[in-house]
Amino acid sequence: MTSQVRGAQLARLLGQWHSLPGRRRSPDYAALASAVRGLLADGRLPLGVRLPAERELAQALRISRTTVTAAYRQLRESGHLASRRGAGSWTMLPGTHRVTSSGLWTPLDDLDMIDLGVAALSAPPQLLSAARAATEDLPRYLGGAGYHPTGIVELREAVAEAYTARGLPTSADQIMVTSGTQHALDLVLRLALAPGASVLVESPTYPNALAALAARRARITTHGLALDGAGWDAELLLGSIRQGRPKLAYLIPDFQNPTGHLMPADLRERVVAAAHAAGTDLVVDESFVDLPLDATPVPPAVASFDRHSRVISIGGMSKPYWGGLRIGWVRASAPQVQRLAAARVGVDMSSPVLDQLVAVHLLAEAPAIVADRRAQLTAQRDALLGALATRLPDWRVCVPRGGVTLWAELDGPISSALARAAEEVGVRLAPGPRFGLDGTLERFLRLPFTLPAADLVEAVDRIAAVRYGLDRAARPQWREPAVIA
Structure with missing residues (x-):
């Protein structure tokens, strides 16, 4: 069944579409069409969603219906919109585009793009030897059906040992292996969150988490993070839990995505106490916990x-090793793990045995692999910071103490416009509004430092060139926008 976005919802997503830099001489209908394409490009507006009727959107935007009609016509001509008399108009994938591995879409000719939309590293050299060793281990599993809803015991034990080494005693019965961290979150939401339940998230936060919550029709409230300092305002966060009493809170305390903030130990303890008093379940995303930089000490796990x-x-x-190895996990109480496994059977049965065996061998080499990753990320982060300081000195950046991303405050509310302009010079960006709700965060941009230093410097050079030309551009000639991941 096709979902629908109402006029007021689309108006909030569009934000200040009529006053973006670089469209002073562009007709309103063309600017509106470009803004809608931008929402499609960065995933804030899904494919297959029905747009509001022309009259409804015109009223929500306080513009003429003629402008909306012309914008919809342009979107149909570019292949972004399909319409049928009496049935409405819905978004679609243009024929000149392809669906990427992220599930979003991108132009067919964007294969040489410097992609700053993806915050992930290439595979470590140890992956090949781990894969060879895994194939030698595989025969002992071939006599069974190959279904392990909670994961093979060797991997569950290895993950449990890693938690124990962090000071959080954990048994294999408390671990369930999943097909990546996003899959882990989806399973937890299926178990813990009824449709329409209230959820507290940080702002900004991980876009795919917002998408998962939207799929559960959650009522989302946000706690805003500061650019610098500790990030979290302790009293505001605790007050949001105590007074709002959300059913669930999704937090990224370890080098938060996208800001890189690290939650202090005392706040972790107070958050758990507040959640218990309010009856709130905490889902803690630890995707970046293995990637502290500058010898930054990591506080105890929230679960401790x-x-x-x-x-x-x-x-x-995905983050410390490789995104192509779809291995994630859930750590919870043993009864919760069993309930998750029962819910999982109706989704995908289990994770691939061979991938799990590869993960076992990689975790055995974790100290060496992670040390190399930290050194690599430190050098790349510093190269990106240096390039930004030289070429875009008016941008404000808080140096992250870990993780893989910078969260930059721009010199104006231009994030979406800059992302579209950067496509023209071969750079894909993740604009700030992707990490929030309803078109906010236009003054911010996420910049990962997962690419080689030379690529990062080149990307900043290109971004700076289009940034300084954005305000004085007479009429933007947008090509078909690409999607970030």
Whole structure:
């Protein structure tokens, strides 16, 4: 069944579409069409969603219906919109585009793009030897059906040992292996969140988490993070939990995505206590916990303060190891793990055995692999910071103490416009509004430092060139926008 976006919703997503830099001489209908394409490009407006009727959108935007009619016509001509008399208009994939591995779409000719939309590293050299060793281990599993809803015991034990080494005693019965961290989150939401339930998230936060919550029709409230300092305002966060009493809170305390903030130990303890008092379940995303930089000490796991099974931790191998190895996990109480496994059977049965065996061998080499990753990321982060300081000195950036991303405050509310302009010079960006709700965060941009230093410097050079030309551009000639991941 096709979902629908109402006029007021689309108006909030569009934000200040009529006053973006670089469209002073562009007709209103063309600017509106470009803004809608931008929402499609960065995933804020899904494919296959029905747009509001022309009259409804015109009223919501306080513009003439003629402008909306012309914008919809342009979107149909570019292949972004399909219409049928009496049935409405819905978004679609243009024929000149392809669906990427992220599930979003991008132009067919964007294969040479410097992609700053993806915050992930290439595979470590140890992956090949781990894969060879895994194939030698595989025969002992071939006599069975190959279905392991909670994961093979060797991997569950290895993950449990890693938690124990962090000071959080964990048994294999408390671990469920999933097909990546996003899959782990989806399973937890299926178990813990009824449609329409209230959820508290940080702002900004991970876009795919927002998408998962939207799929559950959650009522989302946000806690805003500061650019600098500790990030979290302790009293505001605790007050949001105590007074709002959300059913669930999704937090990224370890090098938060996208800001890079690290939650202090005392706040972790207080958050768990507040959640217990409010009846709130905490879903803690630990995707970046293995990637502290500059010898930054990592506080105890949030779950180490939990005495009432209120904390469910999720993590995986995508960030420190490789995104192509779809291995994630959930750490929870043993009964919760069994309930998750029962719910999983109706989704995908289990994760691939061979991938899990590869993960076992990579985790055995974790100290060496992670040390190399930290050194690599430190050098690339510093190269990106240096390029930004030289070419875009008016941007404000808080140096992250870990993780893989910078969260930059721009010199104006231009994030979406800049992302569209950067496509023209071969750079894909993740604009700030992707990490929030309803078109906010236009003054911010996420910049990962997962590419080689030379690529990062080149990308900043290109971004600076289009930034300085954005305000004085007479009429933008947008090509078909590409999607970030």
